[in-house]
Amino acid sequence: MAAAGAEFQTDTDTEVVAQLLAKYRRDGMGCQEAMHAMLKRGKGTFGLAILFQDDPSTIIAARNGPPLVIGHGDGEMFLGSDAIALAPFTNDITYLIDGDWAVIGKTGVQIFDSEGNVVTRPRQISMAAAHLVDKGNHRHFMEKEIYEQPEVISHALSHYINFIDNQVLPVSDDIDFARCQAWRSPLAARLTWPG
Known part of the structure; x- marks a missing residue:
């Protein structure tokens, strides 16, 4: 990446994701195409939630290792690390499996496997009760x-x-x-x- 002109500001591997996505976008790829290309090069474990500046109403999420859950609401969608985190907002959830990535809009989601094929993952009702989850006086x-x-x-x-x-x-x-x-x-x- 550095050889391609990327200037890194940190020593974190997460910045490599951002730099690679930025390069693919400069090369003319769309958001989804850039995400898929980046994921094909990625190794290791990760849970990602990506927002692109030119499409702020869409989250592109990816999972390899850590859990990632999509929450379905009434005219809104959510993304979290587990069903408990989403419990105050919705109990209608979809778990991504390793290698999945998803394009989440305001009212729906499209899920892809590691090869870029559209897949369907089951929606289920979470047993995590919202009354058991409490942030107290904290913002999050x-x-x-x-x-x-x-x-x-x-x-x-x-x-x-x-x-x-x-x-x-x-x-x-x-x-x-x-x-x-x-x-x-x-x-x-x-x-x-x-x-």
Whole structure:
């Protein structure tokens, strides 16, 4: 890509997707044609949702590995990582399978397989109840997950640290935590080994 004149701003592999799509568009390909050409070159796992500047009412999504779910609404469509994320909006969903990519408009979707053939994936009613999903006071689920990180980390650490006695709990004789850099942190300096 760099040899073709692309100027990368980051070290992320996601930017390669954007740069490759931009190149195909400059070469005269339409949105769907560029997406299919890019996907044929892609390797690894990904879940993509692409918006093109000249067609902002269409999302082109692709899946290889991580789940991707299309939600069908009344005059609107949704895209999410799972049925629970879509539960507040719709329970009418379609799961993409590995290699699928989809063109999602305001009122419908067309799904393609990795070869570019139009395919049909079953629509189903999700059992994820909207009342079980709550963003709290957060604008979206990602923001909620960010603010929940201290609590999640605390729960994970509680399996290995006795916070009341400030001691690290024995995990295994095969692991020498004294040799791990993480255990030389300020937190580790306050903890004592049992025995």
